[in-house]
Amino acid sequence: MKKVAAKPAKKWTPTKKPLAPERVAAILDGLRKLYPNVVCALTHKNAWQLTVATTLSAQCTDVRVNMVTPELFKTFPNPKALSEASLPAIEEIIRTTGFFRNKAKSIKGAAAMLVKDFGGKVPKTMEELLLLPGVARKTANVVLGSWFGIADGIVVDTHVMRLSQRLELTKETAPVPIERDLVKIIPKDRWIQFSHELIHHGRQVCVARKPRCVECGIEPLCNAKDKTWSSH
Numbered sequence: 001m002k003k004v005a006a007k008p009a010k011k012w013t014p015t016k017k018p019l020a021p022e023r024v025a026a027i028l029d030g031l032r033k034l035y036p037n038v039v040c041a042l043t044h045k046n047a048w049q050l051t052v053a054t055t056l057s058a059q060c061t062d063v064r065v066n067m068v069t070p071e072l073f074k075t076f077p078n079p080k081a082l083s084e085a086s087l088p089a090i091e092e093i094i095r096t097t098g099f100f101r102n103k104a105k106s107i108k109g110a111a112a113m114l115v116k117d118f119g120g121k122v123p124k125t126m127e128e129l130l131l132l133p134g135v136a137r138k139t140a141n142v143v144l145g146s147w148f149g150i151a152d153g154i155v156v157d158t159h160v161m162r163l164s165q166r167l168e169l170t171k172e173t174a175p176v177p178i179e180r181d182l183v184k185i186i187p188k189d190r191w192i193q194f195s196h197e198l199i200h201h202g203r204q205v206c207v208a209r210k211p212r213c214v215e216c217g218i219e220p221l222c223n224a225k226d227k228t229w230s231s232h
Helices: 021-034 047-056 062-075 079-083 087-097 100-117 137-147 158-166 175-185 188-204
Strands: none
Touching: 021 188, 047 062, 047 100, 047 137, 062 087, 079 100, 087 100, 137 175, 137 188, 158 175, 158 188, 175 188
């Protein structure tokens, strides 16, 4: 039987114990059931390609990045080739990803550092990855988790930020403090998949402007202020 849309409550009431272990466990279980095999949406064949793709994804959709990277990696197949490329040549290929001049400088700089300091290979530690131009914790966590299978932290992009706030898992508004809160309540063996699941859920259901709450598999666990439908 199809649900009939209900009006959201006029007065918002916060969840009594939003960080209760049983509630967090229920959210994790619900997300796992909804997205059992979800993986990183950025197309890549190695750690270097994932590093570049994630850098390009800032303020840009993964779909757009995936349209750009095939030509980029065909033209400049490895860090050495990209480090020797001219900025205008890189800029022309990645132009549609936005902020292309800064992104071109970042990926060219990262390529040069990999060649000079890391033998052309992407390092496997957070500390070393953060040395690369254009690489902050989000990109480093993506590379460590999605390619190397290393759970050093939780990827916090715009979707993770929005959903973790809606689910009352954090009151913070910036990526690093949000990640700090999440790693305290999410078991380490779920850090990698949790971010994939939350990102996918944010793209498909819990969208920014008008979340599709009536379609949400974890709606009974959510008490967000901006819900568009509520079963409780």
